[in-house]
Amino acid sequence: MLKISPFTPLFFNPTTDRFGAKSKYIQKFASSDIIFIELIGDKSDAVPALVVRDLINERQDSIEWHTWNMNNNQIIYFHIITGLNSGYYDVLIGDSWSEIFKVTNDSAELNETTVIQYSMKDNRQRTDCIFWIDGMQYFFDFRAPGGFKDNNWSFTVDNEQFTTADGDIVELYSREATQKIFTLGNSIGCPVWFADFLNRILCCNYIYFDGVRYARKDGGVPELNQEIEGLKSFVFNQQLQQIKSLDPVLEWNNQVAMRRVQGDNYRKTDTGDMRSIKFGTEKPVAEIGTYINMSNATPNTGTSINSDTMITVNSIHHPGGDEQSYWDLITIKTTDIDSKYIGRKGYGKLVITGLDSLKSSLDDSLINLRAILYTGGPYSNLIEGSVVSRDGVYILKGVDAGDVGTGKEFQLYLDYMYDYDIDNIGMTIELTWVYDND
Numbered sequence: 001m002l003k004i005s006p007f008t009p010l011f012f013n014p015t016t017d018r019f020g021a022k023s024k025y026i027q028k029f030a031s032s033d034i035i036f037i038e039l040i041g042d043k044s045d046a047v048p049a050l051v052v053r054d055l056i057n058e059r060q061d062s063i064e065w066h067t068w069n070m071n072n073n074q075i076i077y078f079h080i081i082t083g084l085n086s087g088y089y090d091v092l093i094g095d096s097w098s099e100i101f102k103v104t105n106d107s108a109e110l111n112e113t114t115v116i117q118y119s120m121k122d123n124r125q126r127t128d129c130i131f132w133i134d135g136m137q138y139f140f141d142f143r144a145p146g147g148f149k150d151n152n153w154s155f156t157v158d159n160e161q162f163t164t165a166d167g168d169i170v171e172l173y174s175r176e177a178t179q180k181i182f183t184l185g186n187s188i189g190c191p192v193w194f195a196d197f198l199n200r201i202l203c204c205n206y207i208y209f210d211g212v213r214y215a216r217k218d219g220g221v222p223e224l225n226q227e228i229e230g231l232k233s234f235v236f237n238q239q240l241q242q243i244k245s246l247d248p249v250l251e252w253n254n255q256v257a258m259r260r261v262q263g264d265n266y267r268k269t270d271t272g273d274m275r276s277i278k279f280g281t282e283k284p285v286a287e288i289g290t291y292i293n294m295s296n297a298t299p300n301t302g303t304s305i306n307s308d309t310m311i312t313v314n315s316i317h318h319p320g321g322d323e324q325s326y327w328d329l330i331t332i333k334t335t336d337i338d339s340k341y342i343g344r345k346g347y348g349k350l351v352i353t354g355l356d357s358l359k360s361s362l363d364d365s366l367i368n369l370r371a372i373l374y375t376g377g378p379y380s381n382l383i384e385g386s387v388v389s390r391d392g393v394y395i396l397k398g399v400d401a402g403d404v405g406t407g408k409e410f411q412l413y414l415d416y417m418y419d420y421d422i423d424n425i426g427m428t429i430e431l432t433w434v435y436d437n438d
Contacts, residue, residue, distance in 0.1 A: 002041040002048055002094060006200060007118070007129040009035060009142040010091055010098040014193040023191045023233035025145060026088075027101040030110055034141045035081040038129060039065075039093060043075050048094035050079060055100065056087040068133045076130050112186050116142045117211075117258050118204040125205065137257045139208075142201065144194065145186045148209075152181035152237070179217050182209065182238045183225070189233030195222035198238060206254055213251075214240040 053060040065077040120131040159174035217239040226235040
C-alpha cells in the first residue's frame, strides 16, 4: 500500500469539511525552495504517477521518481521539486491532487513567511517518514505564513540564591532563558491543517526557523489565537525556545544538509548564515564534484566522473609479516585547482562510504583523513576543525589564492592504515565544493 509521508510539505485532501467559506490563504514557496516529496510503499505496488501541473500556462509535466530500498519489502519513492517559475501549481501523486500552491519571488510576499526546515537524527524515530536515504541526511522545507513578533517574548530564569544574616541576596547559580511565540498565520489567517502540520514538524529532532534552531517549550502545541470572521481561517500561537548550546560538528553537518550542496540552488546571507530568501535575488551556484571509486586498492588507479578533472590514486603497499597486503596511505591528487577552488568561499563536504569496518577507528582517531594543499613540504589543512564525524562528513574551507602556488596540488589522505587489510574494501570518496557563480 502506497502512503504519502505526512512530512511532505504539500497537502493532499486535508479536510472533509464541505461547509462554510474556505480560507483565502494559498500556500507559498520561493523558486529556490526545496519541495521534498516522499512516498512509502511495498515493492509489489505499481509505481505511482508524479505530475506537476502549471495552472497558469495549462501545462503538466510527468516526473520520474528516485527510489531507495528500505528493506526486502518496502521501497521509498522520492523527488525534489525546485526552480519552478512564478505561478500557481498543484501536484498529482497516484490519483490524489495536492492543494494549489503559489511559487513567487516577490519579496513583499515572502517577507511575510518563515521557512521551517526539519529532519531527524536517524530513521528509527518514525515509521511514516525516511530522513536518511542511502547514508545522506535530508531536510524538508515548509514555508509557513507568519513569524516572531517582538511583543511575544517571555523570560525565565533557573537560579539558586542564598540570603545572608543581613538580608543580602547572594546568587549561587543562575541561567536565563528566552521563549518566543511563533505566530502561524497572517492577516487572512491560514487553514487549520497548517497548525496540524506545524505540530508534527515540532516532533522532529532538528527544527530550524529561517536557519535558527528552536524546540517546542515543554508540551506546547499550536493554540488558536484568532479566527478570521466568515472564513475557515485561523491564527495560531506556538511557544518555542531557541537552542543555544549546540554541538558544533552536528550544527555544521545540519547547515550543510540544509544548504543542499548537491542541489541546484543554495541560499545563504553575506554572513554565511542560512536564510531562505534574499529579496528574491538568490545567486545561482555551481558545483565541483569528484568521485573516486575503488573496489580494490591498486596503485595509481581511480575513476572520476568528471572528465575535466584529472584524478590519480596513489597507494603505498606494505606487505605484512604474513604476506597479506596492507596500505598505510591512499592519496587522491589533483593539480586542477586554479580555475575551480581559488578564492571560493563556499562550503564543501567529504563523504566516505564503504568503510563501515573502520568507523570505530575513525571515532577513536586511530585513522586520519586529511584534505590538504601540498607542495612536498608545508601544507594547508582544508578540513574545518579537527573533529571527524562517524558518518564521514567533513566541512572544507574555501581555498585562498595566497595558499596556492606553482606545483601545489590538492590531496586527500587516508593514512595510518598499518593494521588494516583493505584490499577488498570497496569505497567511494566524494569531494564537492559549492560556490557562488561570478
